[in-house]
Amino acid sequence: MGDFAHTGWVKFPYDVAVAQWADHVADRAKDVAQDPVHCANWLRSGGTWFVGADVLGNDAQGRVNGSAKLSGQGADFCANQMGGIDDWGVGQISICYPNYPLQDADEPDASFRYRVKRDTAHLDGLKPIGADKRRFYQEFHGVILGIPLSDTPPDAAPFVIWEGSHLIFQDMLEQAFNDLHPDVWADQDLTAIYQETRARIFETCERVEITAKKGECYVAHRMALHGMGPWRASAEHSERAIAYLRPYWRGDDLLNWLHAP
Numbered sequence: 444m445g446d447f448a449h450t451g452w453v454k455f456p457y458d459v460a461v462a463q464w465a466d467h468v469a470d471r472a473k474d475v476a477q478d479p480v481h482c483a484n485w486l487r488s489g490g491t492w493f494v495g496a497d498v499l500g501n502d503a504q505g506r507v508n509g510s511a512k513l514s515g516q517g518a519d520f521c522a523n524q525m526g527g528i529d530d531w532g533v534g535q536i537s538i539c540y541p542n543y544p545l546q547d548a549d550e551p552d553a554s555f556r557y558r559v560k561r562d563t564a565h566l567d568g569l570k571p572i573g574a575d576k577r578r579f580y581q582e583f584h585g586v587i588l589g590i591p592l593s594d595t596p597p598d599a600a601p602f603v604i605w606e607g608s609h610l611i612f613q614d615m616l617e618q619a620f621n622d623l624h625p626d627v628w629a630d631q632d633l634t635a636i637y638q639e640t641r642a643r644i645f646e647t648c649e650r651v652e653i654t655a656k657k658g659e660c661y662v663a664h665r666m667a668l669h670g671m672g673p674w675r676a677s678a679e680h681s682e683r684a685i686a687y688l689r690p691y692w693r694g695d696d697l698l699n700w701l702h703a704p
């Protein structure tokens with residue numbers, strides 16, 4: 444288990460309620476991953492990654508496909524981080540297949556190199572806007588909760604996090620947004636400071652791969668640099684599927700989003 448305050452992530456042990464929830468979602472995941480419309484929207488990286496953003500189909504309490512509401516230590520930890528969660532938001536079902544990543548025909552070489560070399564490391568909510576992909580913070584998530592839908596082998600496109608990066612990014616954001624009203628945060632071009640800070644994080648923070656079994660889950664800090672590693676597992680595994688929930692921080696409380704641990 445990680446030390447969340449310092450590392451920016453924590454993993455929780457097996458919980459039968461989480462395993463049962465994952466079983467319900469796994470049934471839905473099979474359906475959506477074979478649905479031609481969903482595949483047209485979400486199959487990337489040469490067919491080796493079903494992105495599945497917003498396809499979880501959960502309600503505000505995290506019920507999916509006849510499941511109970513989302514519960515367990517991980518969900519409780521998230522609620523504690525955020526001062527309560529009224530709405531989990533619609534989650535993601537991320538499914539990776541052997542050989543991830545392959546290069547899409549329309550994926551620029553530089554993006555593909557970054558995917559391979561740096562796990563497509565990013566900060567959730569910091570959106571690339573326009574043709575020159577200037578970075579603006581436009582979504583204010585509270586946490587990232589990852590719940591495997593089956594036992595995921597290590598090395599099968601694991602969740603990757605740079606330990607301690609959340610503290611460095613929090614510093615960066617406090618400087619960038621200092622004295623600005625939250626209403627104008629989304630208008631601030633953070634491209635230069637983000638790239639400089641991210642380079643420093645690659646230099647100084649440890650890259651850690653997180654894998655978990657069904658019934659376990661993990662939480663990453665809202666400001667942690669994270670991404671997805673390559674598939675290096677043996678071909679006996681056909682896929683790895685993970686549900687991600689990223690509830691939004693309460694919109695009237697963004698000063699706390701900026702400053703809370």
Ligand SMILES: [Fe+2]
Pocket residue numbers: 565566567669
């Ligand atoms: Fe992310």
